[in-house]
Amino acid sequence: MRLLLLHILLSIVTLTAAQPPLIPRQAFFQEKDQYNIRLSPDGQRVYYQRRSVQEGRLFYIETQRPGRELHLDAGGALLDWQPTHTGGLLAVVQRKSQQLAYLTDSDQQAITLFPFQQLRIEALSPRRPREFVASITAEADSLNGIYRINFNTGAMEKISGPLIFQKLYFSQKLDFCAARMQNDINGYSIYRFDGREWNEALRCPFDESQFIGGFQDVVSVSADGRYFYATDNTGRDKTVLLSVEVATGQQKLLVADSKADILPFGAMVGPDGRPQMVLSVFADARRHFLDARAQADFDYANRLLNSQASFADASADGNTWLLRRLDGGPMTYYLYTRGDRKLTRLFSDIPGLSAAPMASRRASDVVTRDGYNLPVHVYLPPGADADGDGLPEKPLPTILYVHGGPWVGVVHWNNWFHTRNFELLANRGYAVINTEFRGTTGLGKQFTDLGDRQWGGNMLNDVLDIADWAVESGIGDREKLGIWGWSYGGYAAAAALAFAPDTFACGIAMYGPADLDAFLRIPFTDNNIWRTRVGDPNTPEGQQLLRSYSPTNYVSQFKSPILLTTGSKDGRVPQQQVDALARALHDAQKEVVYFYYPDEVHDYRDPGSWLSFWAIAEQFLHRYLGGQAEPVRDGLKKGNFKVVYGEDWINNN
Incomplete structure (x- = not known):
């Protein structure tokens, strides 16, 4: 990294002032080293992994001393991990088999469960700080299911058998509230749990946003579990933000944007589980605030970052934010403490370009x-x-x-x-x-x-x-x-x-x-989406259209x-x-x-x-x-x- 940075600087100083300083190609095609960047619930640490280092090492910086990088060794590849509300780290580690561990600076405590093939951490909560919910695929099929686990004592409570949902959402009491799954119309459905059974609350047909994960999803759940907040475009042109009452399914429109879809990602969620801000994107982010104080604090931080701030994460009490600067170049991460409105630079995710002039x-x-x-x-x-x-x-x-x-x-x-x-x-x-x-x-x-x-x-x-x-x-x-x-x-x-x-x-x-006529006949495009959206090669009209749009058929017109x-x-x-x-x-x-x-x-x-x-x-x-x-x-x-x-x-x- 130091050699690459030196190369960049030497390239810059050897060019004339009239030219943009050439940055070596190689500098732009480094893979981002830091990933899975998360703020701890107490706001005291920022955790991340590094691609350049063995998988079992987790790095962090203390937000009060951001110049020093520290790390924890898990003793195996980290398959899943989450900072806890007790100051430690909950991790699923691949050793000879998958194991569950609680990591601190000074200790590593194995959490003994029955033998399992796979464990996914589903939820943690500030209201039950020593517990978490996990989906477990056990070696014995009879033990498969969803469990509430105390990571101090190892005590387990099975709260459900296996579920077919792709995502689960919980209240801060660690009770079921909502879930998402693919439905029989090739879209997604969002379900609510009324305490006894799962009921379909939102039924979304297929749309092309699903090529990037779909714009219909749960954004958050209120701390008390009475409401969940979801994005949906059923019967509408654009995705909006709704609140849905878990017990009854009653819906209320909260946010809409006339220019763009409200997105289920990038939201700011408060300590009470309610969205404080949601996003749409029309080249730049369009932020829709539901909390006036959060808007005032973000606007202040955004001015400090030349209107290029992006929300990334928040502490459990909502008083500390992890922000990113998005300007088209490498992302720079900042800590923002709302009480004193202090902004502290943490790191760039591509440090080799941090000294180079960007567009x-x-x-x-x-x-x-x-x-x-x-x-x-x-x-x-x-x-x-x-x-x-x-x-x-x-x-x-x-x-x-x-x-x-x-x-x-x-x-x-x-x-x-x-x-x-x-x-x-x-x-x-x-x-x-x-x-x-x-x-x-x-x-x-x-x-x-x-x-x-x-x-x-x-x-x-x-x-x-x-x-x-x-x-x-x-x-x-x-x-x-x-x-x-x-x-x-x-x-x-x-x-x-x-x-x-x-x-x-x-x-x-x-x-x-x-050649669109030929392209629409291969297995990848042999479906109604492509035939409807692009053209149907099986009809004379569609075939004529596809051929008329195919550059291969108009080679004589190329001049450049x-x-x-x-x-x-x-x-x-x-x-x-x-x-x-x-x-x-x-x-x-x-x-x-x-x-x-x-x-x-x-x-x-x-x-x-x-x-x-x-x-x-x-x-x-x-x-x-x-x-x-x-x-x-x-x-x-x-x-x-x-x-x-x-x-x-x-x-x-």
Whole structure:
């Protein structure tokens, strides 16, 4: 880590002041070391695991002395763990078999139960601080079930046999209140427990948000167990927050947002179990507070963090918060004590980049040609926005990013898997626009429906409208616009070059389908979702539509160069899709670079694949858009790939 940081600093100081300082590619593709970051119930510690260290070690910092890192050794891989309300740690540890342990700084106490194959910690409570609830799969089937366990004495009370629910929710008395499970209409149902039996309270049909876990879920349960709070969009366009009375099932609407779905994650929950704040996302977070004092305290902390604060966790009494700064770069964690309104920096989750200048990011709305509002994030190179108005001082070479799915909204706004690429490109001198388009999720069912059978129609028009907006706003140089995306975004990049050939100077398409008629006939897409949303190849009308939207059929219209890449083990978009487009372009004497990774799947997993991809892609963008590029050096050696077209050009860079 120290060597990498030194490398970054040396790279920065050896460049001229007029250029954004080049940060080595490698720095952006470190895996985040710290994960499972949690605040202890007393607010005195922040616990986390490290990927770079053996699985049995749990790290923590004391919030009063955040400069010193300490750790606990569990003596085996940590399969599940939770800080307790007694100052210790409850852990399921894999040794010769799974074991349950209570860990403190000075001791490790085994909690003796009957032999079990699997144990999942379901709930702890400040009202019963020495107890917890666990789901147990025992070696003897007769012992399977849900147990309330005292971790001091080992006393156990079986409160239920095995249940078929995916999630369980409890009151602070550690009694059942609610549960979630998949239902017979391919969606989710939320159940309430009235003390005797489980009753279906909310019945949600399938919608595309389930590709990212679903927006219908329980947010929290009141401490007394009388109410649970859930997000639901049954009979509505957008997900809202409801309170549901556990005894009767009576519902009350608490929060709705006219622009976006209320999400079941990211909520702030008070000591009484009631939501104090819930989120929707329209590029930036839209926070809906139900507690005035919590709003005042958060607003104050948010100002200290330049309006980039995000709530992560709270102590049991609600007086101490764990916050994150979300600005498109690595996440920095802070402790905020509400009593004295003190904000203390704890750590960055990618410390190797903590000294490097990152892009500035600003959310904007783009109005489409037919009047719909699209959220976007604009990333600008460090120093490009001298007056802080969100616009560069002069138009820049600009790259539009189109996410995959296409029904995978929300997650691309602040996920490092996405944003690291935006940061790399901004560091090379490009403006980067993280786009959204109709057909996505997170903005209501109607907005998803607007994308039906519009892959090469209005969904593509949305991206083209964003390109026009970028130029009209002074962000992008009309002659230096590029488009890049993966999966659906790879399709969109190729489609843009085929159907709007004068818009973009170049494009990068990663593992995107190009022949929709063929794509809609493979096992992955052989279902009603794809046939309804994209097109039905089994009908003449559907077949005609799919063929009319397929870039492979319009190779003659390509004017700009394209870089194509895919993985041979991609289970969603067969390599043959990309092979065929690349071959057709090459045969038509179009400018195409194509290489593939024999061992890669959909969404590349190996950091070496990303490093070698960008070693090539940086040179490609530099050639056609004019931004900076880190020299290839040994970048090509990082990944196992095979070049089909463009080998001489790749080898000469």
